[in-house]
Amino acid sequence: MDRYDLVVVGAGPGGYVAAEHAAELGKKVLLIEKENLGGVCTNRGCIPTKSLLNSAKQYVHALDCGKFGVHCNDVSFCLEEAMAWKNETVETLRSGIQFMMKTKKVDVVFGEAVFVDNHHVKVGDAAYETQYLVLATGSSPFIPPIEGSTLPNVVTSDGVLGLERLPESIAIIGGGVIGIEFASFFSMVGVKVSVIEMMPEILPMMDGEFSKLMRREMKAVSFNLGCKVTAIKENGVQFINAKGEEKFIESELVLMSVGRRANIAGLEPLNLNVDRGAVVVDDHMRTNVDGVYAVGDINGRSQLAHSASRMAQVAVDDMFGARKASMNYDAIPWAVYGMPEASGCGLTQDGALKNGIEVKCATVQMRSNGRFLAENGKRASGLVKVVVDAMNGRILGLHMIGPYSSEMIWGAAALIEAGMTVDEVKDVVFPHPSVSELIKDACFALK
Amino acid sequence: MDRYDLVVVGAGPGGYVAAEHAAELGKKVLLIEKENLGGVCTNRGCIPTKSLLNSAKQYVHALDCGKFGVHCNDVSFCLEEAMAWKNETVETLRSGIQFMMKTKKVDVVFGEAVFVDNHHVKVGDAAYETQYLVLATGSSPFIPPIEGSTLPNVVTSDGVLGLERLPESIAIIGGGVIGIEFASFFSMVGVKVSVIEMMPEILPMMDGEFSKLMRREMKAVSFNLGCKVTAIKENGVQFINAKGEEKFIESELVLMSVGRRANIAGLEPLNLNVDRGAVVVDDHMRTNVDGVYAVGDINGRSQLAHSASRMAQVAVDDMFGARKASMNYDAIPWAVYGMPEASGCGLTQDGALKNGIEVKCATVQMRSNGRFLAENGKRASGLVKVVVDAMNGRILGLHMIGPYSSEMIWGAAALIEAGMTVDEVKDVVFPHPSVSELIKDACFALK
Numbered sequence: 001m002d003r004y005d006l007v008v009v010g011a012g013p014g015g016y017v018a019a020e021h022a023a024e025l026g027k028k029v030l031l032i033e034k035e036n037l038g039g040v041c042t043n044r045g046c047i048p049t050k051s052l053l054n055s056a057k058q059y060v061h062a063l064d065c066g067k068f069g070v071h072c073n074d075v076s077f078c079l080e081e082a083m084a085w086k087n088e089t090v091e092t093l094r095s096g097i098q099f100m101m102k103t104k105k106v107d108v109v110f111g112e113a114v115f116v117d118n119h120h121v122k123v124g125d126a127a128y129e130t131q132y133l134v135l136a137t138g139s140s141p142f143i144p145p146i147e148g149s150t151l152p153n154v155v156t157s158d159g160v161l162g163l164e165r166l167p168e169s170i171a172i173i174g175g176g177v178i179g180i181e182f183a184s185f186f187s188m189v190g191v192k193v194s195v196i197e198m199m200p201e202i203l204p205m206m207d208g209e210f211s212k213l214m215r216r217e218m219k220a221v222s223f224n225l226g227c228k229v230t231a232i233k234e235n236g237v238q239f240i241n242a243k244g245e246e247k248f249i250e251s252e253l254v255l256m257s258v259g260r261r262a263n264i265a266g267l268e269p270l271n272l273n274v275d276r277g278a279v280v281v282d283d284h285m286r287t288n289v290d291g292v293y294a295v296g297d298i299n300g301r302s303q304l305a306h307s308a309s310r311m312a313q314v315a316v317d318d319m320f321g322a323r324k325a326s327m328n329y330d331a332i333p334w335a336v337y338g339m340p341e342a343s344g345c346g347l348t349q350d351g352a353l354k355n356g357i358e359v360k361c362a363t364v365q366m367r368s369n370g371r372f373l374a375e376n377g378k379r380a381s382g383l384v385k386v387v388v389d390a391m392n393g394r395i396l397g398l399h400m401i402g403p404y405s406s407e408m409i410w411g412a413a414a415l416i417e418a419g420m421t422v423d424e425v426k427d428v429v430f431p432h433p434s435v436s437e438l439i440k441d442a443c444f445a446l447k
Numbered sequence: 448m449d450r451y452d453l454v455v456v457g458a459g460p461g462g463y464v465a466a467e468h469a470a471e472l473g474k475k476v477l478l479i480e481k482e483n484l485g486g487v488c489t490n491r492g493c494i495p496t497k498s499l500l501n502s503a504k505q506y507v508h509a510l511d512c513g514k515f516g517v518h519c520n521d522v523s524f525c526l527e528e529a530m531a532w533k534n535e536t537v538e539t540l541r542s543g544i545q546f547m548m549k550t551k552k553v554d555v556v557f558g559e560a561v562f563v564d565n566h567h568v569k570v571g572d573a574a575y576e577t578q579y580l581v582l583a584t585g586s587s588p589f590i591p592p593i594e595g596s597t598l599p600n601v602v603t604s605d606g607v608l609g610l611e612r613l614p615e616s617i618a619i620i621g622g623g624v625i626g627i628e629f630a631s632f633f634s635m636v637g638v639k640v641s642v643i644e645m646m647p648e649i650l651p652m653m654d655g656e657f658s659k660l661m662r663r664e665m666k667a668v669s670f671n672l673g674c675k676v677t678a679i680k681e682n683g684v685q686f687i688n689a690k691g692e693e694k695f696i697e698s699e700l701v702l703m704s705v706g707r708r709a710n711i712a713g714l715e716p717l718n719l720n721v722d723r724g725a726v727v728v729d730d731h732m733r734t735n736v737d738g739v740y741a742v743g744d745i746n747g748r749s750q751l752a753h754s755a756s757r758m759a760q761v762a763v764d765d766m767f768g769a770r771k772a773s774m775n776y777d778a779i780p781w782a783v784y785g786m787p788e789a790s791g792c793g794l795t796q797d798g799a800l801k802n803g804i805e806v807k808c809a810t811v812q813m814r815s816n817g818r819f820l821a822e823n824g825k826r827a828s829g830l831v832k833v834v835v836d837a838m839n840g841r842i843l844g845l846h847m848i849g850p851y852s853s854e855m856i857w858g859a860a861a862l863i864e865a866g867m868t869v870d871e872v873k874d875v876v877f878p879h880p881s882v883s884e885l886i887k888d889a890c891f892a893l894k
Contacts, residue, residue, distance in 0.1 A: 013879065042817070046880050051821040055515040062509050062519050068502040069529030072509050072519035082516030089821045096815065306879040313873075325874055333878040343878065368543065370489070374498040374536045407851040410883040411858025414875045418865045426760075427772055428861045431780040431790065432460065432753035433493045436857040 002107075004030045006319070007121050007130035009113040010263075012039020014296030014308030015136035016097050021316040023104035030130070031106050032113045032123055037097040040138055040297075041305040043090055048161050049181055051089045053337050055082035056188035060339060067377065077189045079166050086161075115269045118292050132291050132319050135267065135279065136308065139260035139297035148232030154254045157182070166191055171237045171251035173229055175202030177336055179257040180214070184338025187220040194222045194249045196229060196239055198258075205334060206399070207348040209363070213383060213401055217340050224249070262298045276300065283326035285315035293318070307332055330396075331416040335406035340382065343409035346397035346416045347387050358390040359397075362445035366402045369441075370433035375403065384438040386422070388446060393421040398439065408436045422446055449554075451477045453766065454568050454577040456560045457710075459486020461743030461755030462583035463544055468763040470551035477577070478553050479560045479570055484544040487585055487744075488752040490537055495608050496628055498536045500784050502529035503635035507786060514824065524636045526613050533608075562716045565739045579738045579766050582714065582726065583755065586707035586744035595679030601701045604629070613638055618684045618698035620676055622649030624783055626704040627661070631785025634667040641669045641696045643676055643686055645705075652781060653846070654795040656810070660830060660848055664787050671696070709745045723747065730773035732762035740765070754779055777843075778863040782853035787829065790856035793844035793863045794834050805837040809892035813849045816888075817880035822850065831885040833869070835893060840868040845889075851882045858886070869893055 006022045008015045011033035019031040036043045059077045101108050111123040121128050141156035143149050155163075157178050170186050172179045175197035187193045195202065201211045202223065215223050226242030236250040262278040273280040273288040278300025285293045293315040296308030314327050333345040352359040366372045366382025376382075382402025389396050398412035415425065422443045430437045453469045455462045458480035466478040483490045506524045548555050558570040568575050588603035590596050602610075604625055617633050619626045622644035634640045642649065648658045649670065662670050673689030683697040709725040720727040720735040725747025732740045740762040743755030761774050780792040799806040813819045813829025823829075829849025836843050845859035862872065869890045877884045 041879070047817050047821060050818055050880055054822045055517060058508060058512040058515045058517045061505060062512060062517055065505040065509055067528075068505045068532055069525040069527070070502060070505045070509055070522070071525065072522040074521075075517070075519040078516040078518065080516070081514075085515055085824075086821075088824075089817075092820055092825050093817055304879070306876050306884075309879065310876045323870065328874075332876045335878045335881065370494050370536075370540055371497055373539055374494060374533075375501045377532075377535075378539050404851060404854040406878060406881050407855050407883050408857065410855065410875070410877045410881065410886065411861050413877065414858050414862050414867065414872065415865065417875050418862065418867055418871065420861065420865055423770065424865065425861065427775075428857070428864050429753050429757045429779050430857045430860065431782045431853060432488070432751070432756065433497055434782065434853050434857065436854050437753075439857065 001127045001129050002030070004028050004128060004130040006030070006132045006134060007032065007128055008134040008136060009121065010039060010136035010138055010296070011037045011097070011108070012136060012138050012296060012308060013041045013305040014138070014312045015039065015134065016101065017309040018134045018136060018295060018312035018316050019106045020100060020104050021313055022320060023106045025316070025320045027320055029106045030128055031101060031108045032121065033108065033110055034112045036094060037101070037108070038094050042093050042097070044158050044161055046305050047093060048086045048090055049157075049185070050337050051086035052082055053181065053185050055085065056185050057339055060188050079163065113266070115267060118270060118289050132293065134312070134315055135292065135294040135298055136296045136312070137263040137298050139262050139303065141256065142259045142261045143256055144258055146229055146232060149256065151232055151234060153234055153252065154232055154256055156256050160255055167252040168192060169194075169251040170253040170255055171196060171249050172255045172257060173237065174257040174259065175199070175223070176257065176259065177203065177334070179255070180336055181338050182255055182257065183221050184218060187218060188339055193220065194224060194251060196224045196227050196237060196249065198226070198228055200226045200242070203336065205348070206342070206344065207350050207385065210342065210383060210385070210399060210401055213381060214340070214342060217381060217401070218338070260297060260303060262300055264298065284318040284324075285311050285327065286318065301327070302329060302332055304332065304334060328417070331413045333409040333413045335409060337406055340401050341403060341405040342401040343405040344397065344399040345409050345412040346395070348397055348399060349385070349387055352387060352396070357396075360388045360390050360446055362386055362442050362447070364438050364441045364445050366435065366438060369435055369438050372402065372435050374433070384442045386439070386442040386446065388422050393423060395420055395422065395425060402435065404435050408439070411436070411439070448574045448576050449477070451475050451575060451577040453477070453579045453581060453763075454479065454575055455581040455583060456568070457486060457583035457585055457743070458484045458544070458555070459583060459585050459743060459755060460488045460752040461585070461759045462486065462581065463548065464756040465581045465583060465742060465759035465763050466553045467547060467551050468760055469767060470553045472763070472767045474767055476553045477575055478548060478555045479568065480555065480557055481559045483541060484548070484555070485541050489540050489544070491605050491608055493752050494540060495533045495537055496632070497784050498533035499529055500628065500632050502532065503632050504786055507635050526610065560713070562714060565717060565736050579740065581759070581762055582739065582741040582745055583743045583759070584710040584745050586709050586750065588703065589706045589708045590703055591705055593676055593679060596703065598679055598681060600681055600699065601679055601703055603703050607702055614699040615639060616641070616698040617700040617702055618643060618696050619702045619704060620684065621704035621706065622646070622670070623704065623706065624650065624781070626702070627783055628785050629702055629704065630668050631665060634665060635786055640667065641671060641698060643671045643674050643684060643696065645673070645675055647673045647689070650783065652791065652795070653789070654797050654832065657789065657830060657832070657846055657848055660828060661787070661789060664828060664848070665785070707744060707750060709747055711745065731765040732758050732774065733765065748774070749776060749779055751779065751781060775864070778860045780856040780860045782856060784853055787848050788850060788852040789848040790852040791844065791846040792856050792859040793842070795844055795846060796832070796834055799834060799843070804843075806843060807835045807837050807893055809833055809889050809894070811885050811888045811892050813882065813885060816882055816885050819849065819882050821880070831889045833886070833889040833893065835869050840870060842867055842869065842872060845886065849882065855883050855886070858883070
């Protein structure tokens, strides 16, 4: 029986980062994956959606560049070619992970892991012994038990990423990040899009004024909020709207994006504590079972690829590292890569209110910014908002809608992590002209 | 005679920020400007060049979007319309500054300031008395005394921004930021571009490996390094190359971008200390004369718009503020907005070597990054480099070439200002997938 210091099950951004990090610390590591290296993130999540969104943005830019003095005719979008580019991107990244595992001397086995106990795992006939176990099995799209949810016109994000032609119309059930990114993609390339959301607002991690602006900017999308889907038919979705009226939206395709559930089937022999369908972990990613850690979507704490990677680092450092860290959920950035882009990190004003935290906030309009104006014009919209601890002036949250949001937000994670105050940020020199200057402007706008 | 707490001369990003900031502190402020609000930055510098570069990038994207599944025909670039968009952007920003001055109750007078002494200034027949004086008169393009430099085919950046048609070819004398941004603009829109630089490398603030990549990526531009221009003719530029050979480059237009000189004419009555053509200041922007401060290009310390704005804040806080600050030149970001974009903040490896500072450095390739690959493909290039103090692990510099560089760099300014160490940056969670993740990767790549 092969012996390892660490066996990692699941090769997504939680699993492969755990494997890589432990290997760098000189440990003997086995990575078990039942499908593809990179997990959902690389193969059916973050990467393919961003590739398609980039194609759609290029299409919109080509349609809309006349005002900048650039003209072109016969602008068209070819889904097949966009998918081919996406597939090439995914393959490149997948082989990058494979190469990295080889370089770091991580053993990789493809197959379904069968758990014997906290120190023993099998894959087919092969049995492995290990000191530590990292569970990183991820999550899968949740299909609620609605009438018609198994019809062939109903797809999840997995199905959308394999489409061979664009539908004429799509109804998207669920206005979270996945739903909104696909709504953005399809509406950009000319598909008629309806979003049906049960809650009174889309994108629950956003402040209300931001969600509202997102909807307003996604002009071509019809949003149906506070609506409960009652049935899916072959030609659309039936629901009860916020006024209690029965409605029907016709659509060729229905995307089910109401959430994802942790993949915990098969873990029973480990006797893990499970709460609301996810494995319970502490801030070091330890489960209740000695030597067993759970990182990423499986523990339900933060369903983001970069959270999974960070959890993996925290877990491996807890096992083998000289520097112990614990997971801090206060400075995890998120981004929505549609058009417009949006991002945030830390506390929202709504969140502060809900939790009784006394904060000061300031919001600035992007159209006051030189670069934003040069690249978007004075009729375009965007926001930057800063949330500050009223007691000590520390930055607790930063939120934005507008171009470059997803690439500017890392600095917010850094300064929240560093505990910087508004006055300290006012001393930071921001490059001019850049959209990022608005972060400073928001700090100066605080009263 | 009108009495003020502060008279500011020059309404660029140094001057108008000084005026605004003092007004916010409740002071009575006069702003004197001889041309346009916004100064060179808004009217003939940062903003118009970024507007034109954006148009050129849109043009290149439209030409090059086939690989993403987006097709279009007859792609063309219209300089007149790009200039019109640029002019609209400039006017919007200029009126924004005007509106802000009005809102903040800053008096604005247009005309040439005549200095009487450190408390008295005249504009035409009007005389003003003031407690403090901020000089923010900026800089002008330097025209070296080369044979032919006054020919009508020779322009500075001012002239380029007013062009009515694209030349067939342009020779750019000087490979600094201004020269390289225009080289990028003209080559993107199909003009034949030659850069002639006296030094052995372009972009002196960059590490050598970065400058080299910049040149390699600007494939359509011919770079002539280590070359001394001997004469400008009506049909091109004559120079002696690095091997000592006499050469001639034919070109319709010649752009002179060898540097800018501080505007100090007329300041004589103030008896200021002047060194190498610039007004000498301390770290609070004080000159040798009581009550007189000099901010921005006039003091020659850092010829960047955002440096001028920061200097203005430091100066005004020194006069009136509760919180004194001093100018820190170690965390001033810069950006080059061509294609590719580049940016940096803090110490370079070359700079560390030159100054005997012991550092550790790591460079990562952008093509290892998921978002970069999705949006650019595996044959594209980009770099991120981190420079760290070998003694204490503090981040001293961060440098990048590639998309989003100019919008990611603010975070580097924040973390250098905050004194963050590599280990602290490793604990920061970066959003996935984003190009910004490479900053973290560079930190992890440090040995």
